[in-house]
Structure formats: structure tokens, C-alpha cells
Amino acid sequence: xxxxxxxLRRLRFRRGPQRLVGGIxxxxxxxxxxxxxxxxxxxxxxxxxxxLGLGAYLIAWALLPWQDxxxxxxxxxxx
Numbered sequence: 874x875x876x877x878x879x880x881l882r883r884l885r886f887r888r889g890p891q892r893l894v895g896g897i898x899x900x901x902x903x904x905x906x907x908x909x910x911x912x913x914x915x916x917x918x919x920x921x922x923x924x925l926g927l928g929a930y931l932i933a934w935a936l937l938p939w940q941d942x943x944x945x946x947x948x949x950x951x952x
Contacts, residue, residue: 882944887937888938889901897937898912900937916930
């Protein structure tokens with residue numbers, strides 16, 4: 874599991890500092906250089922898709938690192 878978390882950190886994708894809930898939209902907006910509100914609207918629209926939108930968001934929330942590099946799923950799993 875350690876190598877998975879290390880590879881996620883090497884992606885250089887971080888949750889954005891402009892966060893309302895989990896920072897996923899802020900991170901996507903930073904990565905692609907678009908307005909954070911546009912990404913938030915698109916993410917909310919994806920929630921209309923059965924299971925796919927919310928499921929993808931929850932997976933991203935569990936696996937994507939915060940600005941300091943910590944990953945929520947890594948903190949929950951034992952060493």
C-alpha cells in the first residue's frame with residue numbers, strides 16, 4: 874500500500890486551497906487552470922449520474938493528498 878500512496882503523491886495533484894467540502898474541485902481547477910466555480914458546477918452535475926458522480930468523488934476524496942501530502946485513506950489503514 875505504501876507504494877500506491879507514494880505514487881499518488883508523485884502525481885503532483887493536490888486538493889485545492891479553495892475548498893468548500895473536500896477540495897477536489899479546487900484541486901482540479903488548479904491542475905487544469907480553469908475557474909473553480911465552473912469545476913464545482915460540473916462536479917455537482919456529475920452527481921446526477923447514478924452512482925458514478927458521487928462514487929468517483931468519494932474515491933477521489935479518500936485517495937487524493939491534501940496540500941501537506943497526507944492522504945485520508947493512508948491515515949485510516951494500519952502501517
